[in-house]
Every structure is written in C-alpha cells, then in structure tokens.
Amino acid sequence: MPKREIDLPYRIEYLSILDENGQLDSALDPHLPDDLLLRLYQGMVLARKFDERMLVLQRQGKIGTFAPTKGQEAQIGAAANLAKDDWLVPSFREAPSEVWRGKSMESVLLYYSGYNEGGRVPEGGRDLPVSVPVGSQPLHAAGIAYTLKYRRTNNVAMTFFGDGATSEGDFHEALNFASVFQVPVVFVCQNNQWAISLPRSRQTHSRTIAQKALAYDMPGLQVDGNDILAVYQAAKEAVDRARQGEGPTFLELITYRLSLHTTADDPTKYRKQEEVKEWEKRDPITRFAKYLTEKGLLTEQKIEEIANRVISDIRSAEEAWSTRTEKGVDPLDMFTHAYSQLPPNLLDQKEELRLELQAKRVQSDQQANVRD
Amino acid sequence: MPKREIDLPYRIEYLSILDENGQLDSALDPHLPDDLLLRLYQGMVLARKFDERMLVLQRQGKIGTFAPTKGQEAQIGAAANLAKDDWLVPSFREAPSEVWRGKSMESVLLYYSGYNEGGRVPEGGRDLPVSVPVGSQPLHAAGIAYTLKYRRTNNVAMTFFGDGATSEGDFHEALNFASVFQVPVVFVCQNNQWAISLPRSRQTHSRTIAQKALAYDMPGLQVDGNDILAVYQAAKEAVDRARQGEGPTFLELITYRLSLHTTADDPTKYRKQEEVKEWEKRDPITRFAKYLTEKGLLTEQKIEEIANRVISDIRSAEEAWSTRTEKGVDPLDMFTHAYSQLPPNLLDQKEELRLELQAKRVQSDQQANVRD
Amino acid sequence: MPKMNMVQAINMALRQEMEKDDSVVVLGEDVGVDGGVFRVTDGLIAQFGPERVIDTPLAESAIAGFSIGMAVSGLRPVCEMQFSGFSYFAFHQMEAHAARMRGRSLGGLSVPMVLRAPYGGGVRALEHHSESREIYWAHTPGLKMVIPSTPRTARALLLSAIRDPDPVVFYEPKALYRAFREEVPEEEETFPIGTSRIALEGKDITMISYGASLRPTLEAATELREKDGIECEIIDLLTISPLDDTLFTESIRKTGHAIVVHEAPRSFGAGAEIVTRIVEKSFLFMEAPVRRVTGFDVVIPYYQREQEYLPGVFRIVAAVRETLKF
Amino acid sequence: MPKMNMVQAINMALRQEMEKDDSVVVLGEDVGVDGGVFRVTDGLIAQFGPERVIDTPLAESAIAGFSIGMAVSGLRPVCEMQFSGFSYFAFHQMEAHAARMRGRSLGGLSVPMVLRAPYGGGVRALEHHSESREIYWAHTPGLKMVIPSTPRTARALLLSAIRDPDPVVFYEPKALYRAFREEVPEEEETFPIGTSRIALEGKDITMISYGASLRPTLEAATELREKDGIECEIIDLLTISPLDDTLFTESIRKTGHAIVVHEAPRSFGAGAEIVTRIVEKSFLFMEAPVRRVTGFDVVIPYYQREQEYLPGVFRIVAAVRETLKF
Numbered sequence A, B: 001m002p003k004r005e006i007d008l009p010y011r012i013e014y015l016s017i018l019d020e021n022g023q024l025d026s027a028l029d030p031h032l033p034d035d036l037l038l039r040l041y042q043g044m045v046l047a048r049k050f051d052e053r054m055l056v057l058q059r060q061g062k063i064g065t066f067a068p069t070k071g072q073e074a075q076i077g078a079a080a081n082l083a084k085d086d087w088l089v090p091s092f093r094e095a096p097s098e099v100w101r102g103k104s105m106e107s108v109l110l111y112y113s114g115y116n117e118g119g120r121v122p123e124g125g126r127d128l129p130v131s132v133p134v135g136s137q138p139l140h141a142a143g144i145a146y147t148l149k150y151r152r153t154n155n156v157a158m159t160f161f162g163d164g165a166t167s168e169g170d171f172h173e174a175l176n177f178a179s180v181f182q183v184p185v186v187f188v189c190q191n192n193q194w195a196i197s198l199p200r201s202r203q204t205h206s207r208t209i210a211q212k213a214l215a216y217d218m219p220g221l222q223v224d225g226n227d228i229l230a231v232y233q234a235a236k237e238a239v240d241r242a243r244q245g246e247g248p249t250f251l252e253l254i255t256y257r258l259s260l261h262t263t264a265d266d267p268t269k270y271r272k273q274e275e276v277k278e279w280e281k282r283d284p285i286t287r288f289a290k291y292l293t294e295k296g297l298l299t300e301q302k303i304e305e306i307a308n309r310v311i312s313d314i315r316s317a318e319e320a321w322s323t324r325t326e327k328g329v330d331p332l333d334m335f336t337h338a339y340s341q342l343p344p345n346l347l348d349q350k351e352e353l354r355l356e357l358q359a360k361r362v363q364s365d366q367q368a369n370v371r372d
Numbered sequence C, D: 001m002p003k004m005n006m007v008q009a010i011n012m013a014l015r016q017e018m019e020k021d022d023s024v025v026v027l028g029e030d031v032g033v034d035g036g037v038f039r040v041t042d043g044l045i046a047q048f049g050p051e052r053v054i055d056t057p058l059a060e061s062a063i064a065g066f067s068i069g070m071a072v073s074g075l076r077p078v079c080e081m082q083f084s085g086f087s088y089f090a091f092h093q094m095e096a097h098a099a100r101m102r103g104r105s106l107g108g109l110s111v112p113m114v115l116r117a118p119y120g121g122g123v124r125a126l127e128h129h130s131e132s133r134e135i136y137w138a139h140t141p142g143l144k145m146v147i148p149s150t151p152r153t154a155r156a157l158l159l160s161a162i163r164d165p166d167p168v169v170f171y172e173p174k175a176l177y178r179a180f181r182e183e184v185p186e187e188e189e190t191f192p193i194g195t196s197r198i199a200l201e202g203k204d205i206t207m208i209s210y211g212a213s214l215r216p217t218l219e220a221a222t223e224l225r226e227k228d229g230i231e232c233e234i235i236d237l238l239t240i241s242p243l244d245d246t247l248f249t250e251s252i253r254k255t256g257h258a259i260v261v262h263e264a265p266r267s268f269g270a271g272a273e274i275v276t277r278i279v280e281k282s283f284l285f286m287e288a289p290v291r292r293v294t295g296f297d298v299v300i301p302y303y304q305r306e307q308e309y310l311p312g313v314f315r316i317v318a319a320v321r322e323t324l325k326f
C-alpha cells in the first residue's frame, strides 16, 4: 500500500583512484608532492618487510602471538593526514600507522615478545597504545575529540578498527556520540573481509559497512583500501572537515587480510586459497610501485635502495630489542604502573614477591652448588 | 571531487491513515472488522483510565513509582497483530499492550506497589515480564525469534522500546543479529520524543529513528504512532513478513509522552507546556473516537457504556489487589525463586531470616505487653 | 558551618571544583537541564553551560568510554551512571581501559575520571534501582572504589576523587541523600582516598561498615550502649578499595571481637575480605568469629520485602550480642 | 576408558548432549567453521549443521542476550565467550536478565543457558587473554559459577551445566586444555553442580583450590610429602558459587591448618570467602591463620612476567611451611 516517502539525501559513494594495475584516474589525482609519494611508498615497504620479519621471529619462538598486517599497508595513507599533535587511537592491526607516526619497531617487538615495556607511548603521548578489546576504542577517540573541541584546538582524532568491530555495541555508541556532539573524529574501518573465520557477509546483513554512517546522518564513504592515493584523499577530506568543525566522518576501507588473523590462526580451516590469490593481485604496494615507476619516481635501483634502507632499519631495531631483552626483566615491575602511587596492599605484595624471588635464587644457587 | 555512487534502494516511508481530526485516508483504509475496531477503542480507553487511576493511587501513596502511558495507547494496534502463541517482549511502558494480551491489572498494581508477585507471567508464559534496563530487551526478542524459526513454527516475537533505547549498544547488536539470522521479529520503537529530560533531537543526530534500519538492510518504516489504524497496518505488514520467513522489520512509532516520565519526574524542569498542549490535540483516543462515531460505530451512549465497563473492570482489579495486599507478604518468599532449587547457603540464610522475624515478633509482643 | 544533606554536599563539591578547574566536566543522562534524577547536579548547567555539564544520549558504555577519552586527553570528567544497577553496561569499558590505561602505557597516559553512581536500597524503588555490588569494582585492579557515609565525607571524598590521578568509582548511598543534614565547611576540604575513619569509639567490640549501612550500625551501637552497656567501636571504611585495614586492625586488637555490616549479598562480598584481613593480621587477637551482617545471596526484593533484606538495627544488635556471647 | 585432554573432553560433552537433545545449540565467535580458537567445538558444525552450531557476529552482549531469548523460549544454548576477558561486554545481560528472569517471573520463565569461557594465565597470550575474575559471576545472585580442573570433571560438569535449569557460567582453565590427558568414560557421566571433591587425602593441612591452580597445588603436595613428610589434603571446589563448604569444613576440622590457592587477584577474591566460611564454621578448629596463595592485586602482566604473577609450586610450598610453623 502507498506510503509517503521521507526524503533523505542518502548517498554512499565509492572512491578509487589507482586501479589494480596502477593506472591513475587522472581526474581524481590528488597531486601529492613527490617526496610524500616516496615516503608513503617506503612506509608501506617497511611495514611489509617488518611484518614478514616478525613472522619469522614468531616461528622461531622469539616473539609470541601477533597480528600480521600484510595487505593492509595502505592504511598509512589515512594516518599520513594527521599532524604530530593530532591523536591516533589504534586497535591491534595498525602497526604500519603506528610506526609511521613514530612508534619504534623495537617497542613493537617488545610488545609481542611479552614485555609490558612494549606499551610505552611515543613522546607527547598522542598515540594510544595497542588495545585488544574489539570495538571498544572508537569511544575513546570520540572522547578525545570532545577535548580537542572543548579546548578550541583544531586538532583531530583518528581511530582504526575492523569490519568485525562494527558489530559491537560500542561502535554504535561511538558513532552516535560523535555525531550528536559533532566532534572532530575520523572513524576508519579496515574492512579486510574477515573477522578471524567470519566473512564480512556474515558479520552484518548490510551491503556495505559505509552505509552504517546513515544511521547517524554522518558522512560515510567506501574507499578502495588497497589504493593508498584513494585512502589518502578520502582521509584528507575527512580530516579537513573535522578541522573545520564539521564533525565526524566514517570511512570504510575495502582491503584484505592476506596473512593469518594471528600467528595462532589457521585460515585454511575457513577460507579458500583462490580468494587470497585474487586479492594478492590487488596488493597495495605493487600497484603503487608500478604507478611511481611509470611516474618516473621509482627505478629498479631506487626500489633496491629503499628495500635495503628499511631492512637495515629493521635490523637495528631488532638489535636494540635483543640488547634490551638480554637484560631480562624485573618481575617487580608488574607493580610499578598499577596506580599513580602504590597503595599499602600492593606495597605488601611487592615485598612478598621480592622475598619469594630472593628465596628462589637462594634455592637454585644451592641446587647448583649441590650439582658441582 | 567526483566519486562513484553505490546504488542502494534506500526508502524510508511514513504511514498515516487517520489524521488528527479523525479523517480517514480511504485509499489506505485497512478495512478492519467492526468488532475489532471497537475492541481496539475499548483497549485504549481502558489503558487511559487505568493509567489515570494509578496516578491517583500513587499520589495517595498506595502504589510506588510507575511509568505512565498516557498518549501512547495506540501501541495496542501493534500488539493486536500477535496471536496468543506469539511472543511479546516489553520494556516498561507497555502496560496497555500487556493488559491487551491478557495480563491482569491486578498484577500491574501488585508490581508497582512493590510486590514481586506482580511479575507473574500470564498462562502460557509468552509475554516476558516488565524489564527496566533500557535497550537490553530487543536481544531477547531476537533470540526468541531464533527459537521460533529453529522450531519451524510460524510464530513471531514483537518487542517494544523507546527512542532513548536506540542509543544503547544492545539495540544495535539486536538489529544486527536479527538481520544476519533473518529471524521473525518486529522491533517497535515508541518514539515519544523524550527520554526523561533528553529530547529526541539530542538523543541521536539522524533525522529519523526509522532510518537506522538502513544500517542493516532491514525494512524500516515511520508511522504516526497516535493513529491506531496506521500502527495496526504497519505492524500487520511486519508480522506477515516475519511469518512468511522474510525476516525482521523495524517500526518507529511517532507518539508523545503526555504525562510524566515516571511519578518521580518533574517535566516542567525540561519541557514547555505548549508542546504538551500541541500533542494533546493529536490524542490517539479522541481521534479514533471521532472516526468511529462518524463511521456510526460509536454513539454518546455507547461511549458512556464502554467507559462504565472499563471503570468497573478497573474497580474489580483494584479490589482483588486490595484483598491480596491486605494479606500482607511473607518476606521469606524472597528466596523462593532465586534458583530452581535452594542451594545450602540460601537454605541457611532463609532459616536465619525466619528466626530473625520470629525474634522480632516476640520482641514487639513483649513491648506491646509492657504498654498494657 | 552551613548544614546540608548529601545531595547538597555533593553538588557543592562539583560546583566548587568546576569553578576552580575548567578541566572538570560533568556528563551523563539527565545531569544537565534536569539537574539529575536526584537533583545532585542541579544548577550546574546554568552556571557552567552545556559544554561542561553534558546531557548525553542514553548509553552507559559510551558515557564511560567517552570519559576515558576525555581523561587521557587532559580533562577530568565526572560521569554519572543514573543508578549503579545500570553501571554494568559500562563495566567492560572500566575494566578494559579505565583500569588499565596507566599500566598499558607504562604511566605515559592516565585516566583521572570519576564514575559516580547512586547505589543501595531502602527507597522503595523499582527493580535494578536498589542493589549494592561494589565488589565488581573493588576486585578490579587499577580502579579505586569509594563509598561515603555522610554529607561531609561525601563532599571531601568527591573532591579527592576528582583530583585523583587514577579512575575512581564513587558510589553514593541514595538512601542517605536526604536522610539527614551535617555541617559541611564552605572552604575546601578533602579526605584522602584509601583511609578509613573511626565513626565511634568504644572498647567492647568493633563494627566495620560503610555507606548506607553506617546509619543502622550507629543506631545499633546506641541501643547496645543503652540496653546492654556494650561500648561499640565503629570503623567507617569510606574507601573499599584499596582497603585501609589499619584502623580496624588496631580496633580488633583492642576489642577482640568484630562484626562487619553491609547491604551487598553476603557471599564473595566485602565482608569476606575484611574478615580475612583480620585473620591474616590479628588472628591471635580474635576471641570470637567475626560475624557478617549483610544482605542475602538473592536479588534484593521489591520494596514490600526490602526492609527484611537489608541489614537493620535488629539484625546488627543480635549479631553483636551473639558475638560477645561466644 | 579412552584417555583425552580437556579440549577433547569438553568437545565430547557437547557432542553427546547435542546428539541426545535437539534443544541444545552452540553459539559464539568462530565456534562453527573454525571449530573455536582452541578447537573446543571442532567438528560440531559438520555433524549438527549451522542452525545448531552458530557462528555469530562479533558482539558478546548479543551472544548472551540472544542466548537468554533462546533459553526462555525452550532451547538450551551453550554460548562461548572467546576469552573470559571479553565476557564483561556481556556482563549486564547476564546480571540483569540471565540471573533474574526466574525470580522476576516468579518461576514462570527460566534461563537454562551455559556461558563458556576459557580463563586464566600461563599460555603466553596477549593482554585480556589471561585473567581470572570468577568473582564477578560468583557474587551475582541467580548465577552458578563452575570451574573444572581436569578433563573428566570438565566433561561431567559441562553435562550437568547444560541440563541445569539455571544459568551457569562455565570457566575453562585454558592452561589445562592440552596440559594432560585423563581417562574419561564414553558413557554418560555427570557431576552435581554445587559439590566439591577431595583431590588428595591427607592429615596435616588442607589446601583449597580450583581450576588451573589445582595442578601446582598437587605438585606442591607431592614436594611437601617427599621433602617434609607433610601430608596435604586437597579440596577441589569445582563449583565456586553456590559454594560447597562441607568438604573443606570437615577437612580443616581434621587438620587445623589450611591455605587457599587461586590465580585471581587476592583482594575480594574467592579466597576471602573461603577463609571467612572457615572462620564462621570452624573457628575453634583453626590452629593458624589460613593463608591466601594467589595472584596479586594488579592486572596480570604480559608473558615475560606472568609466571611470577601466578601462584606456583614454590609459593604454595612456602605458604604451607609458614602455616605449619605458625
């Protein structure tokens, strides 16, 4: 039966600038300066090689479970729009963006090898540490953005999360608060098609994730997440809008988790190798390399050069990490940052542990002597 | 810059059949049988008079805090589409629907006068009891609907909640689960414009609440919630769709809380009397009465007759309630339904309380004797 | 000194601190225009405006998560959960982030927020409006859990909570909101979080309590003095976690007897921790088992039965007599 | 009898009960096609199909709330929280509804659901994957809280939990998932919820523990017998709430000495309730304070330090010696 249609200016658009073969849609060329283009390229290569290296270290048992980022390096294009004094609120698959922002690879290695020290935040402390509870982080970005608005800065907050995160209630609450208070925040969903074993199609019934922005009358855009130019441009528009006091934006980056969910995961249980093959053709780095080569910014030799540079950076980070880890850890540190000041119960417990460790040392020394 | 638009068949419609003056849009006439029309009218009148009576009882201190439903009686039009063996999952402002479904007014009075006995569910137990935590109930309706689908019934579940409830994460999760699993559930949002002191416009940034259904590719419809014919018709289409295995529907009923949030509330702190006056003109009952009168189904005398009938029903419910409450309560009942069987700790505690009550009686008897 | 009830005292603490420090903001459901369902934030929006007194949409997890974001970025949010019974909607945010941000960032970031919530029974309210579940917070490392018992302690502790560098969960005994008035100094007064106080001196038995239960405990002590000549010493915990066991340790070493009084369900409640601390620190001074005078291990019943659920004067008096008879 | 590890034993319990009762369904994140991140539900979807082994979207509150709806309408959902550290996202649903539906409806409705979650440390996992916060559930009236300690008890208790008319929170010690094998009978075997068991008989001291902590406790007992000739009696609680205090009461009345061992933070933990029950029921038999051998009141550190956080054999042995020296 006929009903009156409410007119709502609904548009969800899709942005792609560099196609899978590195061909540029020149009408959409953001005209980024050469040095930025090269820095973006190097950032992605570094992320890729570091990721590959961590996988080796994990298989050697030198680090523990971690979340590979292979295939999702173009996320850097979004983070690259942030100024040093803007805020980054990551989840757990944003190592590329965090390192781009200045987090040391040493601390990434420390984090994944079981050292709380890996959580130390970069100088200035405007990057939140890695945080595992899915969907819970966007609210923090919204709250930070409230502060930025309240303090009349023109800074912004950007937060990253996955397609699975959009099913959590906190995601909904974050977008609602951000839109009600019109705070300067950019929500970046890395839709990598999988939440561990759950495909995007079973995560939510909607055709796109971007359209969820419509529930809040918030600008929403779907972007080719393997096209760093599109990611950069989309994020730029969102960040500019936020800085101009025009409120939050929601971006869905269409990308793919080429590797494991974590090193504890076995994707063969739930997805076909053909699918992965298909997506490997859309690799964000090869595509961008092709474009930069045709643009004359990259040559065989230059590519080699960059590869060597990042490999040596990774090597020195690894060395710093080894030296640090050889020092070992003081278990008593587990009490240090529990509170601003240790309350009596923790002072007692710390002393208990100190005595226990002492007694243990004595015992093992004795056993050693016995053996001699 | 130009982007490719993703085409999504977005339509959010608005349904109104009886206008504020009781004029019917005959093209939309659902042609309900006369007896149903009269029963719907009587149901609304009963709800209104019962609500008014409870307010008196509350002011006299005979019952405690309760949530008035004045102005929202057309909700019955939705519940009227449920069969006896369908499920109703209310929040706390659905007394009209619950009583329509067979809940006794006596138990409503018991509930609001502090008797756990007021939570007893009607025979068959397919109406969940009143539940206060805002936004948490739609998930139960979705889960019930899963059972109904799993058991190959063609029953449905219908759940009611307010505009404020749509801000809770659980609301989002419920709509997502319902749409992913395509279960037979109807989500009915009673948008009464206020969540205690927060106006709809500050609750969420979206123009309509109905459009939130778009985030799940779920059919969503906005309805004149003070037009019982529109409410009935919209719910009928949703219930039919659910029975035919076509999944969930989201309905936004545009209505108004003419009275207090609860009897503990003072609306003069946050809203203008003019606004209330405006909405009183759209009263769902007067409008429907006018329509039925013009249709020849109601006369002065018939209206009188119905009023008297509901008043005497209310009176007898009140009498039943008084007799029940004069019996007083046994505090030991607080243990009865804690678990299917009382565990040892509760058996001990129940005995403790029994002895305490006994000792108290002895003491007060002694004091009484002393006074003589 | 002006006499005021707890609602006025908390309101004063908020107002004075907001006047002093523009990083302090208040947010929650109906805290602005309405002034809060208990009028605790009444008048604040008129004085400080909607940017600092924020009426939020209806979402507890968001209120907490948003506050966490505000706090890490330099504000001092005081958020309200309309009733403690709904604070569990925000539990994961507090456990996963408010409690952990300092540790996770090795002290690089902190979350100086206060989560306020009225708790407890005795006001003839509907379901979910009367429980006492402070343990959920007290057992969570990284949080502090405070429960005042009078207007003056409420005002002083809230001031300390707002200034605390760590997240503080602040439960307000709603049964005491307007129960009585107390002199509260106009000039600033704080009270150190993590310290209990002696509410009454005595020599025969130690009564350990907090929040709403302190009142019946005091009344019981009066009755016991008058009827039995028993002199009770009452320790008012004020902070549940981190728990200050120094005063009740001293006290029981003097009296040799003790009871614990709280509304919360008995099993796995605060009473268990207190009894255990006494065993750990004062075993040889214990002349009798320490009794728990508490609510029962059931959901607090609707108001026709809640008085029989709550630990009242009669139950407390009986427990003291039993303990001294032991 | 076939020997199996805890993962296989739990899987068997689910499979057998699903074969028997088509109202039993399994739901959660990655429980279907993937077979669960710990493979606990491996093979179930192949046997029972996606209608009964349900891969849900990523939302814990929904998993619990959806299960509540399934349970009131006649199903027996066994839902999984991928890690107990994420179960707090569902805490309000369990507290407000699973725990209360029976009482709220005067027994007219019930919620026969099981909420499964791997808990505890020792597996070198990331943050939020190692904690032990059973108290949140144990202190909540209306819920039952169960923690098995071996493959056989896990299988028997899970069967009882699925058939229980009340909601049961079932924590699985992930450190024991594949730690050892035990004979588990093919034929049906249940174990009554709300009853503890004697894991080792002895006469000198009582050790009360549960879940993952039972293993180091057993090892400590062996070391104490060999090195000190001390004969420890070990009570394995199995059900945390409602707590069965009969066996440990008997035991301490015999031994006069006791310690409690658990991973959870010490303050306001299960140990406190156990010590208090001993004081309440066996005060005159106590020859020494009951010691708590537990985790510390901090968030469990990342894996380089977690072994020093967890109560290990060394800490347990020392506590027993101290207690007997008292």
Ligand SMILES: Cc1ncc(C[n+]2csc(CCOP(=O)(O)OP(=O)(O)O)c2C)c(N)n1
Residues within 6 Å of the ligand: A093, A132, A133, A134, A135, A161, A162, A163, A164, A165, A166, A192, A194, A195, A196, A257, A261, D029, D058, D060, D082, D086, D089
């Ligand atoms: C609240 C919560 N539930 C469950 C988990 C376990 N878990 C970790 S990552 C993950 C899938 C996340 O999927 P998505 O959001 O798409 O991010 P992606 O891993 O694909 O980057 C799950 C279920 C968690 N960390 N937090």
Ligand SMILES: Cc1ncc(C[n+]2csc(CCOP(=O)(O)OP(=O)(O)O)c2C)c(N)n1
Residues within 6 Å of the ligand: B093, B132, B133, B134, B135, B161, B162, B163, B164, B165, B166, B192, B194, B195, B196, B257, B261, C029, C058, C060, C082, C086, C089
């Ligand atoms: C989770 C939760 N938070 C807060 C409350 C307190 N409260 C009761 S009703 C209400 C407003 C609800 O507004 P709405 O959803 O629009 O329903 P209405 O009262 O207008 O019918 C609030 C905040 C609650 N009951 N539950």
Ligand SMILES: [Mg+2]
Residues within 6 Å of the ligand: A162, A163, A164, A190, A191, A192, A193, A194, A195, A196
């Ligand atoms: Mg994903």
Ligand SMILES: [Mg+2]
Residues within 6 Å of the ligand: B162, B163, B164, B190, B191, B192, B193, B194, B195, B196
């Ligand atoms: Mg409303």
